[in-house]
Amino acid sequence: MSDGDTVSVRGLSVPTVIGVYDWEREVQQTLTFDVDMAVDVARVAGGDDVADAVDYSKVAAAVTSVVRDGEFQLIETAAERVAERILAAFPVGWVRVGVAKPIAAADGTGAYTAVIAIERGRR
Numbered sequence: 001m002s003d004g005d006t007v008s009v010r011g012l013s014v015p016t017v018i019g020v021y022d023w024e025r026e027v028q029q030t031l032t033f034d035v036d037m038a039v040d041v042a043r044v045a046g047g048d049d050v051a052d053a054v055d056y057s058k059v060a061a062a063v064t065s066v067v068r069d070g071e072f073q074l075i076e077t078a079a080e081r082v083a084e085r086i087l088a089a090f091p092v093g094w095v096r097v098g099v100a101k102p103i104a105a106a107d108g109t110g111a112y113t114a115v116i117a118i119e120r121g122r123r
Contacts, residue, residue: 005041007054007092010034014064017071018078018101031078032100033063037086038093038121054090062089075099075116083120094121 012033017025037054044052066085072078079097086095098117 005039006036007039007041007056008034008036009056009059009063012060012063014067016067016078018067018073018075020073029101031067031075033067033082034096034098034100035059035063035082035086036096037090038095039091040093054092059086059090062086075101075114076118079116079118080120083118087121092121094119 012035013030014033015028015030017027018029018031019025037059039054062085063082066081067078070078070081072081079099082099083095083097086092086097096117096119098115100113100115102111102113104111
């Protein structure tokens with residue numbers, strides 16, 4: 001496998017319940033996921049058979065399922081659980097998961113986006 005080959009799902013928006021504060025547990029917030037997966041693209045392309053490829057739709061569905069069902073407190077936990085599911089369910093060498101959560105600052109200091117990025121698996 002080429003170390004540089006990746007297949008990605010970018011900008012996947014997942015509405016979910018997430019957060020540590022009581023008010024966060026009562027509303028849905030939207031997390032945005034970027035997922036990179038190590039895949040031997042040359043092998044897949046050599047056979048030109050969809051059965052050998054990572055199914056992007058199934059990856060997106062897996063991410064959505066993990067996050068919606070989890071109702072986690074932390075985006076760190078959401079990222080870790082998504083990485084675990086992808087490594088268990090898909091033929092990938094490693095996975096990088098980025099999670100972005102918009103934050104509306106209650107203290108008036110301004111809104112921002114919190115982002116977590118993790119990498120798991122064999123490199």
